[in-house]
Amino acid sequence: MDRWLATILIFLPVAGALVCWLVPMRRFTLGSFATLVALVEVGFWVLAVERFDYSEPTGALQFERRGSWFSDLGVSYHVGFFPFALWLAGMAVVVMAAAIAYAFWSGRERPRAYFGLMLFLTGAIIGVFAAQDVLLFYVFWEAMLIPLYVLMGVWGGPNRQAATLKFVIYTMAGSLLMLGAVIAFGFANGSFDLVDSKPNQSVWIFLGFAAAFAVKAPLFPFHGWLPDAYRESPAEVAAVLSGVVSKTATYGFLRIGITQFGDPVKDLRTPILVLAVVGLLYGSLVAFRAPDIRGVIAYSSMAQMGLITLGLFATNLSGLNGAVLQMVNHGLISATLFLLAGAVERRTTTGEFARLGGMARGRPALATMLMTTGIIALAVPGSGAFAGEFLILLGVFVQGWAWTVLGAVAIVFAAMYMLRLISAVLHRDAPPTINDSVLDLRPAELGILVPLVACLIFLSFWPAAITDHSFGAGSRDLPGLFTFR
C-alpha cells in the first residue's frame, strides 16, 4: 500500500468531490461527508509521515508511482514525495480540512457545488506537491485554478467579479508562459520527467516557469491581483489562497526552478533576491498601513512570500530548510488569521479597523486565539516562525550580509503590523457596534482553530521536526537533487 500513498492522497479528495456532485445529499450530510473526507485525508497523510523513510541521506523520492500517459512525447503519470514536499502536503491537508469544516459550520449556500469544489481543490494541490512530471505538474497547477475561480466568483464578496477576473488574468498570463516553458523544457530534455532530467541551462525557460510562480506567490511586482482576491473571497477560501495556494508557487521555485536550472538560478540570483527584498519591505509597509484585517493579512502574506523566496534563492541548506519551515508556518498562520478574520466579520459585518476594537473584553477565546497566532506570526523568539526566519537570514547571509540586514528590518516591520492588528481588533475602545451581542468564538469554531494553533505551537517547540527531515537527516550538504553547490 505504501507505493500507492501519493496516489491515494491525490485522488481520495477528488473521489469525494465526485460523490458530492453526483449523489444527492442534504446539507448536513454533505457537510459532514466533506469534513470526514478531509479528515481521512489528514489521516492518510499522518500514515505517510509515519511510513516515510527519512534515513536516506539524499532525501530520495518515496511512495513513487509511474505509468506512461502518452509515450510519444514522453509524458507519464509520475508521482511521489520528497520529504520537503511531504511537509507542505501536510500543511495543505490540515488547512483544507479546517477550511472545509469552517465552510460547513458557516453554512455556505449551494453546498453540493461548494464542498465538491473544495475537495477537488485539495486533490489538485496535493497533486502539485506530488507530481514528478513537469506536464503533470502543469495539469495539477491549472486544475487548482478552476475551483478557485468558481469559489471566489460565486461565493465571494460584493466586488467578486472584478476580483475574480483580475485573479484569473494574472495567473493565466503566468501559467501560459509556463506552458511554453514546459514544452521547451520537455523537448530539450527528451522527456517531461523531472527526476530523470538533465540540468537545463536556458535562462528563457527558467523565466517562463518563474513568471507563473512569481504571479501565484505573489512576488513584487506581480501582486496586483492580491488585495482584491484576498478581500473578496470567502474567509476560508482566502485562508486556502494565502495559506496553501501561494505555497505551491514557492514549492515550484524549489522543485523546478532551483533543482532543474542550476546556472540560470546562479545568473539571476541577484535580481530575484532584490525583488524578494523589495516585496518583503513593501508588503510589510503596506500591511502596516492597511485599513482592514484582511488587508494586513494579505500584504503580510506577500511580505512572507518575499522572505521565503529569499531563503530559497540563498540555495544552501539552512536557507532551504528555513524556507520550507517558514512555508509550513506561514501556511498555518495565514489560514488561522483569515479564519479569525472571517469569525470577526461574521459578528460585526466589517473588517475595517475604524469600526472595530475592544473585542478582548468578554471574549477570552477570540482574544487568546488571535494573540497566540499574532505573536507567533511576528516571529517572537521561541516561536516556529522565529526558527524559520532565523534560518532564512542565516542562509542568505552567505550571499551577502546586506540581504540579512534588510530581512531583519522587515521582521521589525512584522512586529509593527501584527501588533497594530491585534490592538485594533482587541484592545482599543470598543465602538458602539461591538456590544454584548457580539459573541465569543463558539465551540465549533474553536474545534477548527485550536488544532491549527496546536500545530503552530508544536512547530515552535520542535521546528527540527521539519528542518531535520526535509533534505536528509543530519546532512550538512545539499542532496544530489540540487545539481550545484
Added chain:
Amino acid sequence: MIAAVNTPSVDWFALSPELVLLGVSAIALLFAVLLPARLRRPLGAFVCAGGYLGAFVAAALVYAYSSEPVSEIADAISRDRLAALAQMFIAGAGLLVVGVSYSERMRDDHVAEYYALLAAAGGGMAFLVSANNLLTLFLGLEWFSICLYILCAIDVDLVGSLEAGLKYLVIGSFGSAILLFGSALVYASTGALRFGAIATSVDVNGLSDDVVLLTGLAMILAGLGFKASAAPFHMWTPDVYEGAPTPVTSFMSAATKTTALVLMLRVLTIAFPQETHLWRIAVAVIVCASLAVGNLAALVQRNVKRMLAYSSISHAGFMLIGIAAANQLGARALLYYLIPYSAMSVGAFAVVAARERELGQPVTLDNLSGFGWERPMLGASMWVFMLGFAGFPLTGGFVGKFYVFSAAYESGWVWLVIVGLVATAVSLYYYLGVVRSLYMRPSIGLQPAPMGGSPPAERLLQASVAACLVVTIGSFFAVQPLIDLCRNAAEVLPL
C-alpha cells in the same frame, strides 16, 4: 457498334461508410412521402442515427483492415486509415447531432427531409475525406455543401435561417469556384489530377517554381480555407452559424471543419510536398489571421452562437498550427485535436439549443444568467466545454493544444507557439464570460417560451450532451489509445 468500356473494379467495402449514409438518406426521403406525419420525426431520426452508427462501424472496420493505403476505383479515392479515421469523426459527430436535432421545433412536413439531408451531408463528407484526385475532391465538396445550403435554410419560420442559407450558398459557391479554378490551374500546369501524380509530375518536369502551379495551389488553399472557416475566408461564419438552426450549426462546426482540415492536410502533403516551404508559411499566416480575428471578434459578442462561431474560427487557427508544423507530430496533433474539439463544439451548441427552446429567443450572455444553477447537468457540461475550448486541463482541449504547440516547437517555429499562447490568453476572457453568466449572475428567472410553454425534458439532447462530456473529459485521460489511432492514420502521409 458499342465499344466495350473498361469499368474499374469497385471496392464496395472502402465505400461502405458513404453508401450506408446515402442509403439511409434515401430511406428517410421515402419516409417523407410514405409515412403519416406523426411517424416521420421518430422514424426519420431513428434511421438517420442508425445510418451514422452504421457508418461509424463501417469506417472503424475499414480502419482496421486498411493497414496499407491503396488507391481505389481508377485512383479516384484512397482507402487508408486517414480517411477512415476522419469518417469515424464525422459519423460520431453526425450521431450526436441527431440527438440534438430531435426536439428542434421544426415544421413537421420537413422533418424527414431534414434527416435525409443530414445523412446525405455526412455521406458527402465521408466521401470527400477519402478523395484522391481533384475531380473527386470537387465532387465531394459540392455534394456536402449543397446539402448544407438547404439545411441552413430549412427552417423558413426561423428569423435569419433563409438569410443564412442564401449567404452560405453565395459565399460557399464562391469558395467552391475558387477551388475549382485552382484545380484547373494545377491540372494545366502538371497534366495530372491524382494527388500523387501531381507531386510526381512536379518532380519530373521541374515545376516547383511554376507560377501557374503555385497560383493553383494558393486557390485550392483558399477554397479549403472557406470550408474550414479560417480567416481571412471566414466572413460567412458568424452570420451563417447564428442564422442556421442550432443543430445544423453544431453539425457544421464539428463535421465540416473536420472534413476541410483533414482534406487540407491530405492535399498539401500528398500533392504538393515540393512546395512545403511555401504552404507552411501560407498556413502560418492563415493561423495568425484566424487566431487574431476569431479571438478579438469573440471578445465583444453578446450572442452566444455568434461568439461560438468566432471561437470556431480561432480553433481553425489552433488546429492549422498542426498543418503549419508540417511534421508527423503536427498531423497527429491535428487529428487528435479534432476529437475533443468536435465533442465540445457539438456539446456547446446543444446546450445553446436547449436554452433557446426554453426561451424561444436567441441565447445571449444576458439570458444565460443563472442557467447553470437551474439546469445543473447542462450547465456543468457547458462549463466543461468552455474550459475545454480555453485549453484547461482535465479536458481533451488541453492535450490538443499541448500537442499542436509541441508540433510547432518541434518544427522550429517557436514564434508560432507564442502566438498560440497569446491567443489562448485572450480567449479566456470570453470563454470564462460564459461561465460567469452561467454561475455568477443572478438568475433571470425562467421565462417560458411564448407559445406552448416550456418544452418537455429532452432526453436525447441530454444524452448527446452527456456523450460529448464523456468524450471531452475521456480524451484527456485516454490520450495514448487515441494518439495511437491518429498516429496510424497520419503515417499514410509523406511527412
